Amino acid sequence: MREFDGTPRTAAWIVTGPTSGIGYRAALDLAEHGTVVLVGRSPHKLKKVAAEINARPRGHAVTVTGDFSDLASVRRAAAEIVALDLPIAGLLNNAGVSPMGPAHTAQGWDLAFTTNHLGPFVFTEALVPHLPDGANVVFVCSAVEDPKRTSATLAGYRGGRYISAEAGLRGEWRPGGSRRPGMDAYATSKQCNLATVLEFARETPRLRFNAVEPGFNPGTGLGRDAGPVARLALRCVAAPLAPFITYWNTPKRAARMITHVLTDSSDATGVYYDEKGRPMPGSDQVRDPAFDARVVRETRTLLADIAGRPA
Ligand SMILES: NC(=O)c1ccc[n+]([C@@H]2O[C@H](COP(=O)([O-])OP(=O)(O)OC[C@H]3O[C@@H](n4cnc5c(N)ncnc54)[C@H](OP(=O)(O)O)[C@@H]3O)[C@@H](O)[C@H]2O)c1
Numbered sequence: 001m002r003e004f005d006g007t008p009r010t011a012a013w014i015v016t017g018p019t020s021g022i023g024y025r026a027a028l029d030l031a032e033h034g035t036v037v038l039v040g041r042s043p044h045k046l047k048k049v050a051a052e053i054n055a056r057p058r059g060h061a062v063t064v065t066g067d068f069s070d071l072a073s074v075r076r077a078a079a080e081i082v083a084l085d086l087p088i089a090g091l092l093n094n095a096g097v098s099p100m101g102p103a104h105t106a107q108g109w110d111l112a113f114t115t116n117h118l119g120p121f122v123f124t125e126a127l128v129p130h131l132p133d134g135a136n137v138v139f140v141c142s143a144v145e146d147p148k149r150t151s152a153t154l155a156g157y158r159g160g161r162y163i164s165a166e167a168g169l170r171g172e173w174r175p176g177g178s179r180r181p182g183m184d185a186y187a188t189s190k191q192c193n194l195a196t197v198l199e200f201a202r203e204t205p206r207l208r209f210n211a212v213e214p215g216f217n218p219g220t221g222l223g224r225d226a227g228p229v230a231r232l233a234l235r236c237v238a239a240p241l242a243p244f245i246t247y248w249n250t251p252k253r254a255a256r257m258i259t260h261v262l263t264d265s266s267d268a269t270g271v272y273y274d275e276k277g278r279p280m281p282g283s284d285q286v287r288d289p290a291f292d293a294r295v296v297r298e299t300r301t302l303l304a305d306i307a308g309r310p311a
Contacts, residue, residue, distance in 0.1 A: 017095030160191025215249030215275030
């Protein structure tokens with residue numbers, strides 16, 4: 001981790017997953033607004049992004065290593081950030097994975113559910129007590145959580161398939177889902193992100209919690225599990241078409257929208273923004289406050305339970 005050099009800054013912005021795709025672009029944009037705290041699992045990649053930002057005239061980045069598939073690592077990263085004692089204005093929970101098939105953490109937990117939901121949940125709860133009033137916490141969600149989103153169902157998604165947090169940890173989803181279990185894992189983890197944002201916004205009005213749907217950004221690292229031919233097609237054919245297709249986007253444009261949402265000085269909280277930065281509704285499930293509260297309650301219970309289990 002690069003030491004904080006004591007340079008006075010008006011604001012600090014935490015970005016998870018800044019080493020690729022949307023998060024990388026958002027980190028560059030947020031560097032225009034103050035110090036950027038880059039949180040990722042690869043010290044080497046983090047160093048490269050930090051060097052790029054620090055080479056700019058007013059750029060200032062610090063790096064913190066944290067693997068979101070490993071909750072102990074997430075807690076260490078949050079503690080490191082608190083120790084930096086920076087004036088944190090916002091947190092962008094962007095890091096995420098989308099495995100095609102069943103994939104597991106070192107503990108045998110579902111990889112997408114742990115990395116996309118449990119990791120950011122633990123990270124956010126560890127930082128919340130240290131955030132000043134009005135700080136904005138933004139989660140990068142996904143419209144594939146909504147079973148009524150036609151473009152997502154055409155791609156094979158069947159919406160979030162939440163049974164319980166404990167079932168998600170085991171990689172179990174509500175029956176009737178996608179033919180690819182990885183799609184159910186991803187959609188459910190993203191539904192949990194959105195439910196978390198909406199419930200946290202209700203619980204903690206002194207802070208702001210908002211969600212963004214960045215649009216379909218072909219060619220980012222998220223499709224790394226697709227075969228080499230599909231990856232090539234995504235990068236070389238789909239990505240150039242993205243600016244012209246409804247719901248499709250480029251990381252540059254998505255990052256601009258996300259930076260706008262994160263840095264805006266309104267008191268908006270509990271808002272879910274689409275790829276153009278317009279408020280959008282989530283699925284029927286997340287629009288039910290009882291569902292959001294259940295996801296948060298069960299996640300907290302699960303995390304307490306995991307903490308008590310022998311390593
Ligand atoms: N691309 C889309 O179409 C799309 C659509 C809707 C939502 N999203 C969401 O947008 C976010 C960014 O996705 P992207 O498309 O920009 O994908 P990406 O290019 O693969 O970027 C993902 C970032 O997350 C990091 N990451 C992955 N696993 C991690 C872990 N265990 N610990 C810490 N960091 C980890 C990656 O780090 P490494 O560089 O080390 O791999 C990378 O920096 C994700 O939350 C995704 O679900 C994307």
